[in-house]
Amino acid sequence: MGKDKTSDKKEADKKNTSLRLDRKTLKALKIRAIEEDTSVQKIIERLVVAYLESPSTLNDN
Template identity: 65%
Template sequence: MSKEKSESEIEEKKKNTSLRLSNKTLKALKIKAIEEETSVQKIAEQLIEDYLAGHIKLKKRK
């Protein structure tokens, strides 16, 4: 008897991390995620992947 793997089992294993964001930033991010029918997790992961791939450059702050 073979078991089909769930989507989460096929997907790469993930680790938890945490971020410190201002209340204002986190609230805006949650609202944007809801408007785009996605999650804060997916937004953060995509942004990080794009940054690591060199598609996004950080602005230098004074």
């Protein structure tokens, strides 16, 4: 039971990145991912996509 060609294509289209999170934040994120039977990667990707789809707000940050 291997991956189908569609999943292989989706994985090939992904690129790696890294980020640094506070130790407590990362631990809580990992626990939440386990509780929701998902992965940290999927949670972060969902959050980033939602952020990018939301209206842009111009801040002076």
